[in-house]
Structures are given as structure tokens and as C-alpha cells.
Amino acid sequence: MHETFSFDFTELKANGINRIGEFNPYVTLACDLRCSYCYMFDFLTKANDVVHVMPTKWFVSMMDHICEEGGGLDRMTFLGGEPTLHPDITTMMNEAAQRPIKERRMTTNGMGLHNLNLDKVSPDALDHVSVSIDGTTAESNDVTRAKNSFKRIIETIGLYRQAGFKVSVNYTVTNRNIANLNETVPFFHAMGVSIINLHRASLDGNAYRNPDIIIDAVAWIEARAKLVEFLKTNGSTYPGLTVRIPYIFMTDSEVLETRYAPIQERNYHSPDGGHRLIVFPATSIGKGLCYMSSDVIGHPNAELGRIDENGRFRWNSHDNNELIAFSRHKLANVSSLIKNQTQEVNPGEGLVRVSHSFKLTLRTAQQDAAE
Numbered sequence: 001m002h003e004t005f006s007f008d009f010t011e012l013k014a015n016g017i018n019r020i021g022e023f024n025p026y027v028t029l030a031c032d033l034r035c036s037y038c039y040m041f042d043f044l045t046k047a048n049d050v051v052h053v054m055p056t057k058w059f060v061s062m063m064d065h066i067c068e069e070g071g072g073l074d075r076m077t078f079l080g081g082e083p084t085l086h087p088d089i090t091t092m093m094n095e096a097a098q099r100p101i102k103e104r105r106m107t108t109n110g111m112g113l114h115n116l117n118l119d120k121v122s123p124d125a126l127d128h129v130s131v132s133i134d135g136t137t138a139e140s141n142d143v144t145r146a147k148n149s150f151k152r153i154i155e156t157i158g159l160y161r162q163a164g165f166k167v168s169v170n171y172t173v174t175n176r177n178i179a180n181l182n183e184t185v186p187f188f189h190a191m192g193v194s195i196i197n198l199h200r201a202s203l204d205g206n207a208y209r210n211p212d213i214i215i216d217a218v219a220w221i222e223a224r225a226k227l228v229e230f231l232k233t234n235g236s237t238y239p240g241l242t243v244r245i246p247y248i249f250m251t252d253s254e255v256l257e258t259r260y261a262p263i264q265e266r267n268y269h270s271p272d273g274g275h276r277l278i279v280f281p282a283t284s285i286g287k288g289l290c291y292m293s294s295d296v297i298g299h300p301n302a303e304l305g306r307i308d309e310n311g312r313f314r315w316n317s318h319d320n321n322e323l324i325a326f327s328r329h330k331l332a333n334v335s336s337l338i339k340n341q342t343q344e345v346n347p348g349e350g351l352v353r354v355s356h357s358f359k360l361t362l363r364t365a366q367q368d369a370a371e
């Protein structure tokens, strides 16, 4: 591996991506869980793997390049695998804290702090630690994550809170926990969590082996409506909480009302304009794969391109490249088409499938807003 890198995104720009507003480095492919719906499943390596990681200097050099080219970043999220299994995660986090990045986050599985040394990182280094948890009881959580994981995740949330970090939770909704969705509000509010970020498990990665956990369109819309109603009626009891609920399926009139635009057309997480760039480690498994949306991760030839270990980005000109596919089919969610998931493309009931990142944001005691 070379020690100096010269990141070159010329081929990204040549294909219309002029500014990266959101950068999501998958800093390691190591993970100590194997969740039932994990979209990264086929990329994951063992918890002690130190090969399929992003070298710290490579990461810092890429982050600097993106910040310089784009006048800073609007958002960056450390992802994996499990990012805290990266041997150098504390340094990486401190380096990111010194860059012009408006919002910094990390998504962790909460199975412990692993290599993250909370004594050596300021809580200001992250705007949020997003801890993944799938239930309000061991029974509802452990069925999709791992036996005895609930207890460890709750302990880890406590450690972050004690150290002064703001904690949000990533809560993946499946057929195993949808019945108790409203219970998440009092439960996580009592734990000092500030954001509940909901996801609907999608048919990707390990979910292909567990398709019965996926919630159908009608059940999803019913649960979503009940949660919205619950928050409108009881929200004032839980002040200071933000709940982000993916629409997933919308009627035509909702598409118009919310001014929904597909992620390939507009990066709605990037208020100053720009696109999202997801980057994998440039190792034999990660291959430096780059995506715009996590919806298509792992699908053959769906990547925007790849970055080699020297930092050069090469565009993928295959028809499955999500931007090329989108230029042919201006769909609300081209990802389902690329993946040949006809039930998602045409859910029936007059519904349109939209990107899983498009969410309704409800803030207790504040006005509702879609983003």
C-alpha cells in the first residue's frame, strides 16, 4: 500500500457528480454480528479482521480531498461492518472533528465500544452516535440481531450517554417487532435518546435468506399511520424527541405534497447541493466500491464506480450503474428495478415505492416536516 494518495474524482465529475455533500466511509468490513436483514452480509469479515479496513491515511486523504473540492461537507457518517472494530477508529474520529463537516455521525451495532476510546475523544466529535437496536425487550431485539445482544446494546447506549454523546437509535422494523412499534417512543425517550430513526428491513443481503421478516406495503402503511397518530396524540409527553419514519410507499398525491425526488436526482441530505458518496475499503472484498444509495449495495454492477488503493476513481459504465439506470428510467425508486424486485416496483393499491431514505420527520412539540 502506498503512503501518499492523490485522490482523483475526475470521472465522477465527468458524469455529473460535481460536489459530494455527504460522505459515508465504510471504514471496516469486520462485524461481530450477522443480523437477519443485513444488506452488507456478503461483504462481512470476522470481528478481528484487520485486513479489510480503510487505512487511516487513505481515509484522511480522501476526506481532505472531498472537503477541499466541495467547500466542506454537509454530513459524514462512519459506517461498516462495525466501525468501532477499526483499530484506529478513535484517531479517525478526531481527524474528522477537525475538518469542515457540518454534521458528523457514526452508526454502531452497540455490542460494546471495541477499539473506541471514549477517554480520548470529545463528545463534540460526533453530532450523534446512532446505535442500532431492534426492540424494546430482549425478546423482540435478539430475534433479528443476536442472542443476548439487547443487554449489551443497552449498556453501550449508557456508556455513550455517560460520556456526553448525543445518542440516536437506528431501529429496523420487521415482522418480528412491528406489533410494538409505538412502544419505542416511551422506551427510548426514557433512555435519553434524542432521535428514533426507523428503517423498514428491505430485501437485500441476508434478508434473501429470511424473506418472512419483510413487511408488506399495506402492513407498513398501517403501522406508519398508527405511529404518526400516537405521536400526534401523545407527543407532548415525550418532549425533545425526533422520530424519523420512512415513507417507503406513497400515493401519487403524497409524492406531490412532499415534493419527493429520487436520490439519484437530488441529494436531499445535502442542503448546500451535492451528492452522497458511499465508499468501501479498496481491499479484495471491498474493492473500493462506491455507491450513491445504500439500496443497491452488493447488487452486481450497480455501483457508481470504484476507487483504487491510490485514490483514483473509475466510473462504472454498466447499465446497472444506478445513475445510468436512472437516466433510462426516471422512477421514484430505480433501485428496486435494478434488483428486479417487481413487487416493490409495483406494490399495487395505487402506491409508489420511494427510496428508503426518504422520511417523515416528527419532532415532539414541534411542527411536522418532511425532508
Ligand code: SF4
Pocket (backbone or CB within 6 Å): 031, 032, 033, 034, 035, 037, 038, 039, 040, 041, 080, 081, 082, 109, 132
Ligand atoms: S446490520 Fe450492521 S451490525 Fe448487523 S451484521 Fe450487518 S453490519 Fe453487522
